[in-house]
Structures are given as structure tokens and as C-alpha cells.
Amino acid sequence: MRTRVNDYNNPMPSRVRSQRVEAIVLRHVDWGEADRLLWLFTRQLGKIQVVAKGVRKPRSRKAGHLEPFTRVELLLAHGRDLPIVTQAEAKDAYLALREDLVRMGYASYVIELLDRFTYEEGENVALFRLLAETLSRLNDETQPAFAVRYYEVRLLDLVGFRPQLLHCVNCGEEIKAEDQYFSFDKGGVICPKCGLKEPGVRPVSLPALKILRHFQRSAYAEAQRARLSATVDLELENLMGYYLTYLLERGLNTPSFLRRVRNLTTSEE
Numbered sequence: 001m002r003t004r005v006n007d008y009n010n011p012m013p014s015r016v017r018s019q020r021v022e023a024i025v026l027r028h029v030d031w032g033e034a035d036r037l038l039w040l041f042t043r044q045l046g047k048i049q050v051v052a053k054g055v056r057k058p059r060s061r062k063a064g065h066l067e068p069f070t071r072v073e074l075l076l077a078h079g080r081d082l083p084i085v086t087q088a089e090a091k092d093a094y095l096a097l098r099e100d101l102v103r104m105g106y107a108s109y110v111i112e113l114l115d116r117f118t119y120e121e122g123e124n125v126a127l128f129r130l131l132a133e134t135l136s137r138l139n140d141e142t143q144p145a146f147a148v149r150y151y152e153v154r155l156l157d158l159v160g161f162r163p164q165l166l167h168c169v170n171c172g173e174e175i176k177a178e179d180q181y182f183s184f185d186k187g188g189v190i191c192p193k194c195g196l197k198e199p200g201v202r203p204v205s206l207p208a209l210k211i212l213r214h215f216q217r218s219a220y221a222e223a224q225r226a227r228l229s230a231t232v233d234l235e236l237e238n239l240m241g242y243y244l245t246y247l248l249e250r251g252l253n254t255p256s257f258l259r260r261v262r263n264l265t266t267s268e269e
């Protein structure tokens with residue numbers, strides 16, 4: 001009996017003999033004697049799993065190009081179960097992420113979130129770009145936390161969990177310029193009037209809400225005009241951390257197309 005890696009549709013149909021892809025290495029595990037299984041997020045095929053043969057041999061030329069966080073250009077060949085890496089050339093190793101523990105921690109968090117919020121479901125160029133740009137920002141910028149807070153907001157958007165920040169998710173009233181509450185369950189801001197009666201909501205300060213709204217509507221260059229104080233950064237780190245964990249525990253076994261269908265129907269009401 002032949003062993004299959006998992007029940008998974010090969011992203012390269014057998015009529016495609018080989019394909020060039022641009023990818024970011026999410027993670028890998030050792031496989032067999034000298035091989036590795038890699039999870040990649042590619043520009044062309046979205047998230048895929050591939051095999052890199054022989055990369056654990058000391059003289060492997062591909063090995064150094066296939067470390068986690070690396071942006072790499074690959075040639076993939078059709079394999080029986082999974083595509084096989086036949087060529088690999090690192091385009092960006094993001095060296096600062098490997099030399100600085102704080103940056104490495106942020107990069108691991110960014111990669112893990114993307115990995116856990118996505119399925120092997122085909123091309124998603126917007127997500128690929130967000131990931132590649134966020135790793136570059138973490139690598140280059142003096143305030144890596146800023147890039148991560150921005151990433152959280154944009155990621156929620158792209159995986160179908162864009163929080164409602166303009167109207168109370170309970171009564172529908174427009175949100176006013178004052179401290180508010182946030183409901184994980186209802187996916188957005190709750191006004192102070194409703195918040196007092198709603199169990200399980202978390203407070204969100206006006207300055208933190210302003211940042212969230214600004215990030216939600218702005219490209220990065222525009223987003224950078226905002227100043228993120230240490231206090232607001234900490235508040236958002238906690239709020240988004242809890243919210244993302246909540247979503248992951250609750251919803252991620254649901255196929256994402258179902259989430260999207262649900263979002264479509266609620267936004268049409």
C-alpha cells in the first residue's frame with residue numbers, strides 16, 4: 001500500500017509537468033531519510049505543501065534557500081502525491097529577522113497567523129503580498145510592532161473576518177468619539193449603552209479604536225502617518241491577540257468559503 005501524505009488535492013494537475021512559483025516558506029518538517037516537507041505560501045497557487053528531496057544531506061545546494069521566512073523562487077515538478085522542488089533560489093532571506101530575537105518573534109507570529117487562517121484553496125495574491133510586505137517591514141523598519149498591528153487588521157479583512165468598527169454591532173447606531181466595547185462574538189464594536197448589558201465584551205479605548213479604523217481604510221504609506229504610542233500598541237496587541245485566538249478556536253475548521261458566504265449574506269441584510 002502506498003503511503004499518502006494526507007487527503008489533499010495535488011495543486012499541480014498531472015498535465016502540468018513543471019511550474020515556476022514565487023513562495024514564502026511557512027514551515028517545514030523532516031521527512032524520510034533526507035527529505036523535508038514544506039508548507040509554502042505562493043503567489044501563484046496560494047498555500048501548498050511540497051517535498052524537497054535530499055535537503056538534509058550536508059552538501060545539498062537547495063537547503064539554504066528553503067528556511068522558514070525566506071522568499072524564494074522555485075521550480076516545482078509534478079510529483080505523485082505532492083509537487084517536488086527541483087530548483088530553489090532565495091530572493092530575500094530577511095536577515096534581520098534571523099539576527100534579532102524580537103523581530104524573529106514577530107515574524108513567527110505573522111507566519112503562524114497566516115498559516116492558521118488559510119487553507120490549501122488556491123491563489124490569493126492579496127494575502128501573498130500582505131505577507132511578503134509585512135516580512136520586509138519587520139526586517140527593515142525601526143518599529144516592527146507598527147507593521148504587526150497593521151498586519152493583524154489587514155489579515156482579518158483578507159480572511160473574511162473584517163471587524164465592524166463604524167456602527168454598534170448590537171444596535172446599529174453610529175459609533176461616537178468615546179471609549180467603546182468590542183464583541184468577539186459579534187465581530188465588532190459595541191456602543192457604551194449596549195456594552196454595559198452585553199456579557200463577555202472587552203473595553204476598547206478611543207485612541208485604540210481610531211488606530212484600528214485608520215488601518216482598516218488605509219494603504220500602508222497612509223497608515224504610517226499615525227503615531228502608535230506604547231500604551232495603544234499594548235492595548236491593541238491584547239485585544240487583537242484575544243480576538244484572533246477566539247476566531248481560531250471557534251471558526252477555523254469551517255471551510256473558508258462558508259465563512260465568505262455567511263459574510264455575504266449578513267452584509268446584504
Ligand SMILES: [Zn+2]
Nearest residue numbers: 168171191194
Ligand atoms: Zn449599541
